[in-house]
Amino acid sequence: MNASFYSGARGMMTEQDKLNVISNNIANVNTVGYKSKSSVFMDLMYYNMHSQDRVTTGTGVRMQHTNTDFSSNGVTGAAEGGFNFAILDQDGFFMLRNQVTNEITYTRAGNFSVSLHNDGYFYLLSDAQKYVLDGNGNPIRYINGELTGRPGVFSFANTNGMESVGSTEFSPVPKNGNPIRVDGANVLDGYLELSNTDMAQEISDTVVASRAYTYALKMVQTSDEIEQTVNGLRS
Amino acid sequence: MFKGFYNLASGVLTQTRNLNVIGNNMANISTPGFRQDTFTQTTFQDEMIYRIGNTDKSNPTPIGRMNCIVTGDGNVTSYKQGGLNPTASTLDFALQGEGFFAVQSGNGVTYTRNGSFILDNEGYLYLDGVGRVLGTNGPIYLGTDKIACDSLGNLTSEENGQYFGRIRVVDFQDYDTELEKTTGDMFVATGAPRDVNTPMRQKFLEDSNVDVIKEYTQMMATERALQSAAQVLRMYDQLAAKIVQIGPT
Numbered sequence: 242m243n244a245s246f247y248s249g250a251r252g253m254m255t256e257q258d259k260l261n262v263i264s265n266n267i268a269n270v271n272t273v274g275y276k277s278k279s280s281v282f283m284d285l286m287y288y289n290m291h292s293q294d295r296v297t298t299g300t301g302v303r304m305q306h307t308n309t310d311f312s313s314n315g316v317t318g319a320a321e322g323g324f325n326f327a328i329l330d331q332d333g334f335f336m337l338r339n340q341v342t343n344e345i346t347y348t349r350a351g352n353f354s355v356s357l358h359n360d361g362y363f364y365l366l367s368d369a370q371k372y373v374l375d376g377n378g379n380p381i382r383y384i385n386g387e388l389t390g391r392p393g394v395f396s397f398a399n400t401n402g403m404e405s406v407g408s409t410e411f412s413p414v415p416k417n418g419n420p421i422r423v424d425g426a427n428v429l430d431g432y433l434e435l436s437n438t439d440m441a442q443e444i445s446d447t448v449v450a451s452r453a454y455t456y457a458l459k460m461v462q463t464s465d466e467i468e469q470t471v472n473g474l475r476s
Numbered sequence: 477m478f479k480g481f482y483n484l485a486s487g488v489l490t491q492t493r494n495l496n497v498i499g500n501n502m503a504n505i506s507t508p509g510f511r512q513d514t515f516t517q518t519t520f521q522d523e524m525i526y527r528i529g530n531t532d533k534s535n536p537t538p539i540g541r542m543n544c545i546v547t548g549d550g551n552v553t554s555y556k557q558g559g560l561n562p563t564a565s566t567l568d569f570a571l572q573g574e575g576f577f578a579v580q581s582g583n584g585v586t587y588t589r590n591g592s593f594i595l596d597n598e599g600y601l602y603l604d605g606v607g608r609v610l611g612t613n614g615p616i617y618l619g620t621d622k623i624a625c626d627s628l629g630n631l632t633s634e635e636n637g638q639y640f641g642r643i644r645v646v647d648f649q650d651y652d653t654e655l656e657k658t659t660g661d662m663f664v665a666t667g668a669p670r671d672v673n674t675p676m677r678q679k680f681l682e683d684s685n686v687d688v689i690k691e692y693t694q695m696m697a698t699e700r701a702l703q704s705a706a707q708v709l710r711m712y713d714q715l716a717a718k719i720v721q722i723g724p725t
Contacts, residue, residue: 243492244500247499248502255503259506282504283590283660287657290496296493299657301504308564308565308568332622398619399599399622401594414597416595416596459695460499460503463695463699467495470702470706475713
């Protein structure tokens with residue numbers, strides 16, 4: 242079969258991947274603390290089409306990586322009565338600990354709640370039922386109508402390549418370095434961080450990706466017609 | 477005798493190769509820093525045709541030239557500047573004007589217009605899947621992504637102004653003979669690079685420079701050229717079948 246057939250198909254697949262990323266951003270336009278992602282492509286292997294040098298062609302495209310935009314898009318007033326927090330600084334995350342696995346994750350979403358545990362204490366928990374930790378890395382309790390501490394804020398030397406692990410939580414990779422406690426972080430009670438999805442950007446990206454998809458589709462169609470022509474050489 | 481078969485088949489084959497190149501361009505319209513290729517064709521085995529007498533064969537007279545087959549000659553890569561697209565990552569860079577970023581890959585230094593860098597596991601500026609990005613003094617250690625960049629590629633910390641290094645930008649005398657395309661928007665150079673001061677923009681990526689309308693038109697034209705060659709090939713086959721039938725049955 243023609244390489245053009247597969248290049249066209251790879252073009253379609255990659256644009257489809259891009260649309261998946263975009264649609265996830267759009268779906269999370271109202272998710273507290275959501276950080277939007279963008280995709281970056283790279284081309285694939287080049288080969289010689291025949292023995293002569295410099296008559297090469299590539300074999301399509303793939304997604305190289307996705308970038309997470311960690312910029313903040315402001316805060317919204319939250320419903321009364323909840324335990325809501327927003328980090329006003331551009332940097333920094335709340336630290337969460339899984340109750341069972343003790344795995345540490347980080348989030349910008351400060352929509353917490355309190356819940357009674359077997360040991361008779363009320364604990365401050367995230368939506369995904371993880372402990373919210375204070376600046377010293379200890380779970381925060383709720384005693385006599387007051388929290389025993391404030392949620393700690395931790396930042397990293399860089400956030401490049403931080404892994405999304407669901408529920409708007411992130412898990413650092415080795416290159417992000419160790420978490421650094423931010424003393425005197427600006428944490429606001431009763432507010433929540435907005436999703437930073439930019440709808441205008443996402444919609445225009447959707448248009449571009451869907452046009453590019455159609456365009457690659459035409460290449461597949463053309464290659465198909467060529468196969469038909471070749472097959473019809475002998476009637 | 478049946479030279480036409482090969483002549484026409486070479487037409488079909490060459491147009492197929494042309495479509496492979498077009499297909500790759502079309503697949504890469506969203507690849508940052510991608511440079512468009514154009515396939516060029518050439519004739520092959522150009523030969524003279526002579527008239528030779530029936531009985532006296534001593535004075536052959538040339539009556540013209542004839543080409544046997546058509547084949548690929550090479551790819552011409554367009555180095556036209558692509559548009560700049562704003563991004564959110566502080567590790568994205570785009571060149572405004574001629575030049576390339578230098579990247580230390582496994583096979584020596586390679587060159588690219590794709591500035592969608594990340595940090596590698598040790599904190600060096602890195603082009604994913606290729607290698608560390610070279611500064612004027614070798615790989616650039618950052619360890620943070622909170623960086624600022626001036627138009628000459630000097631990287632400083634946004635927090636305390638610490639200087640990290642300068643992204644190296646090089647250019648070549650003659651792109652067509654000195655550069656060869658490889659995987660990942662990369663070019664391998666045979667010529668000597670010279671350092672240039674091409675301005676760059678942080679938080680921007682250069683778009684692919686594929687001309688959509690040109691590729692689309694080329695695709696249609698190539699398809700029809702291939703179909704024409706195939707159609708004549710069929711007619712040639714039918715004619716040859718008749719010749720075979722002329723003989724005594």
